[in-house]
Amino acid sequence: MVGCAYKLAEGLLCESMPRRWAHTQGVAACARNLALLLGDRAAGLEAAAVLHDVGYAPSLVDTGFHPLDGARHLRTLNEVDDRVVRLVANHSFALLEAEERGLRSELADEFPLLDEPLLVDALAYCDMTTTPDxxxxxSEERVGEILGRYGADSIVGRFIRRAAPVIYASVGRVRALADxxxxAL
Known part of the structure; x- marks a missing residue:
């Protein structure tokens, strides 16, 4: 599954969105570094990490909300299991952004939050401690970078300000588990 995930993400992002592809590769590398902490769940985390932003790919944009657009595409593929699809759909507290966009019920109904807090936290950790490059x-610098890029009053800015406390808590839980x-992280 992991090999297919890399091939899929690279095909969707490498040429059309090279900076997003660089971020994706960094998130996936972080996920690989957490493998010893996650045991048999490590491959699922790495697959979700490399697929988490495929919804930005121009060919997949439908709603303009990348977790939903990406997850909708991924659920059509036999190579991607439901657990990974749900992690992608809900990565980095996407329900809060979905609410800002009026898409919360769509996201929650189509892709229920995975009841595996460690995987949810681990993916948020990987995403929110990786720069765009x-x-x-x-995580504090990452939240600041996102605010600076999108602006505090944008949809993304409002979301990231609301999500910051839960992002920091999630990152803290992963760090505590590693400690x-x-x-060493």
Whole structure:
């Protein structure tokens, strides 16, 4: 599944959105680094990490809300399991942004939040500690970068301001788990 995920994401993002592809590769690298913490769930996290932003691909844009657009496409593919699709649909607290866009019920009804808090936190950690160019950063810097790029009063700006406390808490839980395991992030 992971190999197919890379091939799919690269095909959708590499040429049309090279910066988004760089971010995606950084998020996936972060997910690979969490493999020892996640055990048998590591491959699912890595697949979701490499697929999390495919909804930005011009050929997939429908609603303009990338978690929903990406997940709708992914659920049509036999190679992508439901767990990964639901992680993509709900990555980085997407329900809060869906609410800002008037799409909360669509997202929640079509792609219920996965009841695996560690995977949800791990994907948020990977996404929200990776720069747009694929480098490592803090979640605070990442939230600030998003606010600066979109503006505080935009849909994304309103969402990220609302989501910041839960993003920081999610990142904190992953860091705490890593510390408990003696694992350096």
């Amino acid at each position: 694929g480098g490592r950063t803090t 408990e395991a003696g694992f």
